[in-house]
Amino acid sequence: MPTDVIHIKQLSKRYKDVDVYAVKPLDFTIQKAEIFGLLGPNGAGKTTLISMLCGLLKPSSGTIEINELNFQKNKREIQKIIGVVPQEYALYPTLTAYENLMYFGAMYGLKKSNLKNKINQALKDLGLHQFKDKKVKTFSGGMKRRINLIAGILHEPKILFLDEPTVGVDVQSKNAIMQHLKNLNKKGTTIIYTSHHMTEAQLFCTRIAIIDSGEILIEGAPTILIQNTKNAIRLEDVYLSLTGKNLRDRV
């Protein structure tokens, strides 16, 4: 029987001195071991929503429950069970891959010997073990992305938030990252993921929500969404039919 791991109710965000909502009041739930894709054009509200879900941003209204815990009362407990992989490379460029991972792992309270094993295993899984003592600033974009991912999953989170984890990486790195994420999901990790890669999302996600102008336009399994959209053969068709073809450049 499916269990809700994330339950949000009337959650909204309006930034100070801005008239429009970045995220309009919305309700939804995410179930255990789901791979929930949050898709939408730039400025649609994806990052704002994810930031609220992982406790980085205070909502203007509504509630978030993560594993029946809320940030107001159980911030530390929630932080222990979630993992966050931000869009930018949130790493120290002058530290080696190993030093970065030792630090972020330790911040989750992982003890040294256990942490060392986890780091070595993750580095092997993502093909970076031979570079573990190299400084991150010497890494390619794809290598940095993989280290960025490892830093967010060392503590084996129950819920993993990924904000565009494959942006700007080569096909090989992308494949390694996606494969690793699938393995994590198989072990029971719930994944909440944002991306602009429609094909990747279609293949990877079990459920997708398309968001625009701060509201969820449609939500469901990729295959169902394609089936229910006229003339759609791919997720991208669904996406474009809902969000339009107009450019979303904004300053």
Place this chain on the structure above:
Amino acid sequence: MYKLWQATYKEILLLKRDLGGLAILFIMPLVLVVTVTLIQDSSFKQINDNKIPILFVDNDNGEVSKSIVTNLKKSSAFEIVSQINGENINETQANQLVLKGKYQLAIIIPKNLTVNLNTKVENNVSKILANFMEDAEEKETIQEPIKKEISKIKTQEIKLYFDPATQLAFKNGVKDAIDKMVAKIESQSIYQVFQKELEIEGNVFEQTSFIKFSEINPRKKHTEIKPNSVQHNVPAWSLFAIFFIIIPLSINIVKEKNQGTFVRLKTNPVSYATILGSKIITYLSVCMIQFLLMLLIGFYLFPYLNLPALEINGSYYLLFIVALFVGLAAIGLGVLLGTFASTPEQSAPFGATLVVILAAIGGVWIPVFIMPKMMQIIAKISPMNWGLNGFYDVILRDAKFIDIVPEISLLALFFVVMLSISIYYNKLKSAV
């Protein structure tokens, strides 16, 4: 504790990998203290040992000008130049040479200075002696022409031309010395004329100064504590160096914000206190190492550079206590700056300027007591001033712990206030 230690280790690694930052923290302060002390010491030596060439235009050629030359030579601070290319220089030439900066000073002795001084003194003495006459008519007959004679003699002026680039302190020093010299020559003339008028043979007037002054220094176990430039420079520039920690520290905080690592940490189960604590431990250790290095330089390197060795009159542990609180105050300021700044381009120049301003108002360069009233009040609210006083208390005044309590309390309070503002501001910007 485990997280704190790991975070501290990360901070140490970051510092170790930042060569520029390390140079700011360790090499620059050492270079600074050595350079400044050498310069100050050499300018002190210049006044005392190396003679400063000065132009001397003697339009008098009398006893007074000879006496001035003798006294100037005796002071051993100046080398008298009265001829250039074998020819006597005149006032116009002297003026030009000084204006061009070839010489720092020219002294122009006016024409007939000796004659006029002697005439004036003789007349004054005759006038005084006439007062002893009993016959009023005779007294008036003598005094009347003297009065007329005195009124004819105009005040004589010794002209001093200074290079416009000459520092005020040097100017004032020279002016005071010449003023004193002239006063002495005048009083000697008065004594001589009295002796002549009273037809007294030999040196009956004792001409050595009756009033003298002596400098009384604090004593410690029967040993007089004589302050030297090193005792002023080492604490002052150590303080300056310690405060420079705000630059790498604020850059460290700003970089964490810009790299996204701070955002990542905000999602981790780690408190802001742990993150700040690791920075405080790391940078405070750096401050103490910096301070120790400065002391070692003062103790062991300065004697090799012909500078006096640093002498500490108070206890070493009190000195390190003051340094510890100075370090905390500097770290508090660095955290605040790093919290408010958005880019290293904002924090680095602002931090450097702030340290220079704090040093200036804190009395690192110019003593607070000679500052204008308003600046003296401002100096009292400068953490550098509290730190400097704390160091002076221990190094020069042989202070006890109780004596430094006011200064270290103010420094501690400053640290707490800076940190509280940073935490509050960070909380305001934070999420849940």
